[in-house]
Amino acid sequence: MKNSILILLITLCFSCNSSAQKNETKEKETYPVTKTEAEWKAQLTEKQYYVLREAGTERPYSSPLNKNYKKGTYHCAGCDTPLFKSEHKFDSGTGWPSFDREIEGNVAYGTDTKIGYTRDEEHCATCGGHLGHVFNDGPKETTGKRHCINGAALKFVPSEE
Template sequence: MLRRTVLTGAAALLGLATLGRRGAAATGRFEITLTEEEWRARLSPAAYAVLREEDTERPFTSPLNDEKRAGAFHCAGCDLPAYASQAKYDSGTGWPSFWQALPDAVGTKEDNTLFTTRTEVHCRRCGGHFGHIFDDGPEPTGKRHCLNGVALRFQPA
């Protein structure tokens, strides 16, 4: 009986921890809202998993991690310019990293998954999940926007 109680409690906690995983992308409080079918038709399976289900791509798999040309990184879901190439830097983490977003391009929310509190960053127009913001970045902000490359599209200048 005790084992069943512990397992049931653990399953409930896991369910609560993952309840927010669909968070910003699923709420529909954004300028661009599409049905799940419309998003799936617009995005690759990997981009859908990251942007709409808050998944994470494997590190060192995105070609955007090595992108060094002048230009802008746009939301792969709605094409909103989100990050300038001038704010990109090599964090050594395996994901494209930036020290700041373009003005009025992103939103944030508290992410309490993985038994810690992090700051999730998403597209302010469609709610697509980009990644997380950490306090270990370079000056002038001290922030590291650690992003999934599949959530972005690079537009050369």
């Protein structure tokens, strides 16, 4: 009797269809700016393509925008949508450009589980390009958020002051 129950439990455990076992393909979202992969490859540098289109991550401290303290706006390198203002940029010490807030409506969010745990992913709301991730360890005196963004995903547009 005990053996029968044990076999039943083991069979039940292995026959369960958990979400981790599902290999569903997500339907791709559509964005106002869409291009073929060939068009993106022709427009972007190799590093920009890797970050924006393949959701890659540049090496920390490799972007000149990390230590850029000029006044201006950071735009999407893929479609030129304004994403972050320089007044909201801060030095997080992580090696990537960091901001405490985005330009509302221009950044979209998703979930990233590629490295074994869940992170909040950020992408351009206009072209869908991967930007980076947002964390809850930013400046407490402002928003408490740290938008950790790949410099390769950004284009800096200086203010005309």
